[in-house]
Amino acid sequence: MRNGSSPEPLLKVRGLTAGYDAGSVLFGIDLDVGPAELIALVGANGAGKSTLLGVLSGLVRATSGTITLAGEDVTNARPEVFVRKGVAHVPQGRRLFGTMSVEKNLVLGAYLRRDREVGDDLARVLDRLPALKDKLSREAGTLSGGEQQMVAIGRGMMGRPKLLMVDELSLGLAPKVVDRLIDVVQQINREGMAMILVEQDVLVALDVANRAYVLENGRVALSGDATDVKDDPGVRRAYLGL
Numbered sequence: 004m005r006n007g008s009s010p011e012p013l014l015k016v017r018g019l020t021a022g023y024d025a026g027s028v029l030f031g032i033d034l035d036v037g038p039a040e041l042i043a044l045v046g047a048n049g050a051g052k053s054t055l056l057g058v059l060s061g062l063v064r065a066t067s068g069t070i071t072l073a074g075e076d077v078t079n080a081r082p083e084v085f086v087r088k089g090v091a092h093v094p095q096g097r098r099l100f101g102t103m104s105v106e107k108n109l110v111l112g113a114y115l116r117r118d119r120e121v122g123d124d125l126a127r128v129l130d131r132l133p134a135l136k137d138k139l140s141r142e143a144g145t146l147s148g149g150e151q152q153m154v155a156i157g158r159g160m161m162g163r164p165k166l167l168m169v170d171e172l173s174l175g176l177a178p179k180v181v182d183r184l185i186d187v188v189q190q191i192n193r194e195g196m197a198m199i200l201v202e203q204d205v206l207v208a209l210d211v212a213n214r215a216y217v218l219e220n221g222r223v224a225l226s227g228d229a230t231d232v233k234d235d236p237g238v239r240r241a242y243l244g245l
């Protein structure tokens with residue numbers, strides 16, 4: 004326990020540096036996600052948000068720093084290890100198998116599971132995403148953008164993650180569709196799943212999150228309670244146009 008009362012973070016990132024062949028993108032990132040906490044990760048294009056999620060799911064290697072999940076060091080573990088340990092990543096652009104059915108895309112999220120409750124979990128996912136119930140046999144590529152995002156979120160949920168990371172939930176979607184997806188995200192979070200929500204729509208993200216991190220040029224420029232971050236003059240000026 005921290006300070007005698009606060010639980011240890013589910014995810015703890017310390018001093019994380021990472022990038023690609025062209026050079027580093029992230030510099031000394033510190034980040035915590037508590038159990039059942041909803042974290043907003045915001046910043047401009049190129050700030051390093053998607054790269055950070057890539058490192059936290061094993062897709063991008065860290066060059067320094069540590070990642071601890073539920074007390075276990077998982078720095079530079081393989082993607083399947085992150086999945087087994089309870090991390091699901093909904094990538095930017097959904098990345099569904101467009102010619103496969105919606106049902107098969109959803110069930111793919113449980114590909115590492117060996118239990119007999121996959122069917123029960125599929126039913127629970129569809130209860131959270133009822134718009135997909137009559138589309139299970141359709142090819143995923145024929146769905147609307149919002150429906151495809153629902154499939155991507157549902158696929159992530161099928162792995163029974165402790166932490167669900169969603170990259171650019173609202174990208175290219177109409178406001179009414181975004182509202183529905185935000186309702187889904189909040190419901191999943193209320194049921195106990197920790198989440199990191201990457202969003203270019205800063206106001207949407209800060210309105211639903213418990214805490215927030217603002218990335219600028221690969222560094223954490225600001226972090227704290229989402230309400231405090233939303234009220235920060237620099238954030239209001241740079242991201243909210245106020």
